[in-house]
Amino acid sequence: MRHPAPLPPGFHGLRELRNFTLINVQLQKKGDYQLEKIIATSPALEELTLWDVNIRGRFKEWVIQASNLRFLKICSACDYGWNLGDLPRLDYAVIDVWDYLGGDCDFSKFISSLASVTELCIYTCHPPSNGANMLEELPCTFVNLKNLTLYTHFCELPSILSTFCLLRNAPNLERLKILIYYGEEQKFEANREFQDAQCTDGMCANLQFVKMTGIHWHSNEMSFMELILSKARLLRTLSISYDEECATSNEGALKKLQKYKKASTHAKVIFKGKAGSY
Known part of the structure; x- marks a missing residue:
């Protein structure tokens, strides 16, 4: 039109x-x-x-x-x-606005306007336009948020910080779905020590289901999965699938993953094989 x-x-x-x-x-x-x-x-x-x-x-x-x-979806390359x-x-929101990643836009203020939702889908995979970190702090808590979907990656600092910022501010989150976008090359090392420093008491306290789609078995991704398994005491399943262009051996990565300590005695790691299109 x-x-x-x-x-x-x-x-x-x-x-x-x-x-x-x-x-x-x-x-x-x-x-x-x-x-x-x-x-x-x-x-x-x-x-x-x-x-x-x-x-x-x-x-x-x-x-x-x-x-x-009740439902809001905004997808745009620019802020208008x-x-x-x-x-x-409002119960469910989908937000994909490239221009909010840096520049003069106050993305944290915008996202805070969605604090009442129970389900949120947000794209944090785009590189910030001015090199700034996208989300580090939020002036609100998503107390009602039960389901969070992130289109993101663990290759660069802004996207990593955005993921942890959202998790810190969603104390009642039960389901986390991460779809890896633009995650082919890891440019920043976020080891377990770094990721532990991003956590707060109570983070992932109610998390039960985690699904990660399109991973490359990068060390940052492995550290994140290790952290989730060690923090989420109510975790039931961690489902993972790898990107079709992944060059790392699935067998070796899975063996390492199975050795990670689990905070939940009911937690199961489910390997789904190659990810389909998404």
Whole structure:
């Protein structure tokens, strides 16, 4: 969809709109005003997806505010000024915004607006635009978060710090799913000692299921799995699959993995073989 028409004069909202999805849309100047008004005047809106929505010209900061919204998905290469307002019923969010990785964008503030969700999917695999670390601290705790999905890797410091930052601030997390993106070459060594230093008391206290897809058996990945096994006292399964371009021997890595100490007597390591597409 390209260049949608402006809102008609006297537009008073879409009272029955429940699902609003924009994919590959080019908005004209002041398109942010249009989106803000449509969302704010749609009281029944439950699902909102903004996927590759581009706004031409200079844009202002605007607010996504919807009292009944339960699902939010934002995927974009750029930050187009969106802020999150009052979303009291939001339960699930998917966030993939490249521009938040450094620059002038306060990603921690944006993510903190999602503190009430029970399920979160976030992409932290993109390299920061200015070399800054993406997430090191958050001004909130995700007390309701039960399921966390990360598209990330353990090859560079920003992505590693982001992963630990989110884990530290999700004390009731039960399910963690990590899909490795851009994880072919390890450029920073985060050994067990380094990763232990990122932990806090109570981190992973309620974690029961961990799934890691597309690993390369890098030392950082191995250290992370060792840490999870040693910290998660309620862990039931650690499921792993390797990337099709992985050059390391599965047999040797698995033998090492099986020797790691487990905090949970019920923990099982499940090897799923080669990862499929994701």
